[in-house]
Amino acid sequence: MNAQAKRAPVAAAVLSILVAAAILWPLVAFDGPWPRELGAYLESRGLEESGARNLVSAIYLGYRAYDTLGETIVLLVAVSGAIGMIAAAGTTLAIDYSYPAKDGAVDGGEAEKPIRRKAKKNRTDLIEVVTGKLGPVVLLFGFYVMLFGHVSPGGGFQGGVVVASGIVFLALGSKGKPGGGLSSASTLAKLEAAGFAALIAGGFLGLASGTGFFAPPLAGTSPLGFIIALNTVIGLKVGAGIGFLCVAMLGEADYD
Amino acid sequence: MIDRIIVGLIFLVGLWGLIGKRNLIKKVFGLSIINAAVVILFIMEGGKAGSSAPILEPGVRDIVDPVPQALMLTAIVIGVCVTALALAMAYRLYKATGSFDIDEVRERLDDGHR
Numbered sequence: 001m002n003a004q005a006k007r008a009p010v011a012a013a014v015l016s017i018l019v020a021a022a023i024l025w026p027l028v029a030f031d032g033p034w035p036r037e038l039g040a041y042l043e044s045r046g047l048e049e050s051g052a053r054n055l056v057s058a059i060y061l062g063y064r065a066y067d068t069l070g071e072t073i074v075l076l077v078a079v080s081g082a083i084g085m086i087a088a089a090g091t092t093l094a095i096d097y098s099y100p101a102k103d104g105a106v107d108g109g110e111a112e113k114p115i116r117r118k119a120k121k122n123r124t125d126l127i128e129v130v131t132g133k134l135g136p137v138v139l140l141f142g143f144y145v146m147l148f149g150h151v152s153p154g155g156g157f158q159g160g161v162v163v164a165s166g167i168v169f170l171a172l173g174s175k176g177k178p179g180g181g182l183s184s185a186s187t188l189a190k191l192e193a194a195g196f197a198a199l200i201a202g203g204f205l206g207l208a209s210g211t212g213f214f215a216p217p218l219a220g221t222s223p224l225g226f227i228i229a230l231n232t233v234i235g236l237k238v239g240a241g242i243g244f245l246c247v248a249m250l251g252e253a254d255y256d
Numbered sequence: 257m258i259d260r261i262i263v264g265l266i267f268l269v270g271l272w273g274l275i276g277k278r279n280l281i282k283k284v285f286g287l288s289i290i291n292a293a294v295v296i297l298f299i300m301e302g303g304k305a306g307s308s309a310p311i312l313e314p315g316v317r318d319i320v321d322p323v324p325q326a327l328m329l330t331a332i333v334i335g336v337c338v339t340a341l342a343l344a345m346a347y348r349l350y351k352a353t354g355s356f357d358i359d360e361v362r363e364r365l366d367d368g369h370r
Contacts, residue, residue, distance in 0.1 A: 016275050024264045027297070028257065034305045040320035047312045055310040060329060071330050078337030082344035089351040126364075153311065154279035157333055238333070245340050 051224030053148040060155070061227045061234075065214035069203060072237060076196060079241045086248050097129075132173025138183075139166035145236030148225060156231040160238025167243030170251055190243035195237025202230060259300060267293035280356045284339060291335035296322040298331075320325040 046055045050062035060068050146219025171183035181187070206215035216223035270293060273286025302324030310322035350356055353364040 012275070016271070020268060020271055024267065027260050029265050031257065031369070034321065036303060036305055038323055039305055039319065042310075042322055043312070043319050053312045055312065056325045056329065058324035060320055064326070067330065072334055074334055075330070075337055078341045082340045085341075085344040085348045089348045151311075153309070155329075157329055161336075221296075242336070249340075249343070 050227065051222040052227050053110075054152065054155065056157045056229065058228060061230045062223060065203070065230065068234065069199065069214065072196065072199060072234065075238065075241055076151050076192070079192070079245050080169060082245055083248050128173050130173075131169040135166050135169035135173055137166075139163060141237070142166055142239065146231055146239075147228065148229050149231045157201055157238055158233030159231070160235040161242060163235060163239030164242035164246060167239065168205055168246045168250070171247050183243070183247055185244060185247055188240045188247065191240035192237055192244060195233050195240060198233045199237065200229070202226075260297070262299065263293055263297045266296065278357050278359060280349065280358060280361070283358075284342045284346060287342060288335065288339050291331070291338070295331055295335070298328050301325045331363075 036130070037183045042055050042058070046058050047053060050058035052058040052062060129223050142162030142165070144159075145162050146156055147153035149155030149159060167183050170181070174183060205217045207213050209217040213219060216226040267290055270286045270289030270291075273289060274283050275286075277283055277286065300322040304320075306320040308316050308319050308320045310319040310325065312319070316369050346356065352368075353361045355361055355364065
């Protein structure tokens with residue numbers, strides 16, 4: 001057992017070096033010119049076809065909105081999994097565990113019951129005042145980034161993350177009262193679910209009007225309005241999801 | 257070439273954190289650094305195709321390739337998801353065993369099953 005325990009790290013180290021070399025080798029081995037055809041096509045036709053000046057928005061909401069649906073599903077699953085694990089584990093910290101001795105002598109008894117205490121909140125008045133005042137401003141900036149994502153740097157995901165920061169600020173600045181208003185866990189969960197339902201509905205809207213899944217529902221017009229609507233929905237969904245996650249990690253959620 | 261080597265070194269730092277550290281939180285850091293290295297690589301390579309941002313204001317010429325940027329937008333969001341899920345798992349293991357050290361976690365979980 002001892003020899004095996006000594007050999008295992010060496011084998012693991014060799015294996016990991018080999019894997020790292022295999023992954024990093026193409027990085028230095030191939031150096032061709034970057035293919036320019038797609039970028040040139042998007043530069044000449046992207047604005048006309050999608051209506052969005054920001055070509056990144058044009059790609060992920062105009063040309064490839066279906067991929068964005070998959071991405072939001074991954075986000076939803078990850079948030080659900082993390083929330084589930086945090087909720088199951090609770091937000092009290094266990095300290096002073098007493099474990100059996102390492103040689104395996106299990107003596108049993110009530111002394112092994114862990115002592116639990118409430119997670120300590122690292123709060124100061126300074127943080128509460130600053131974050132409470134800054135929260136609405138950050139929320140406003142988040143909605144700006146979200147709604148102007150088609151003409152300027154930004155979009156639903158970026159704006160959503162800024163909105164989530166605003167929600168965290170509001171939660172931190174709530175003077176110890178857990179979960180008031182927008183930073184309450186139940187509101188955020190409902191907002192996330194509503195955002196996801198609206199995204200799916202937006203996808204089927206095009207199907208109902210005969211243009212295709214996640215295609216702009218009104219054929220022949222500029223799809224810009226559809227991109228703005230999707231940006232807003234995705235922004236709300238991402239903001240609520242990540243905000244919910246952060247509020248849960250702060251230990252303030254009530255999981256209703 | 258030197259830029260790619262630097263990105264590769266950032267990737268290796270993350271890999272070292274992932275497999276060389278015993279602390280679960282540091283492993284999550286390593287995962288995050290690997291994600292950042294991949295994002296930097298794609299944005300850097302796509303950025304070699306042009307000089308201005310892919311936002312078609314009037315008069316903008318010679319934009320960078322927007323396709324890697326759209327792809328990395330996805331990768332950043334997935335990276336955040338992976339980090340959050342990994343941190344939740346680490347928290348759960350800490351709650352169950354009282355330690356972030358991977359060896360101690362394994363030992364105590366084994367003890368619990370005996």
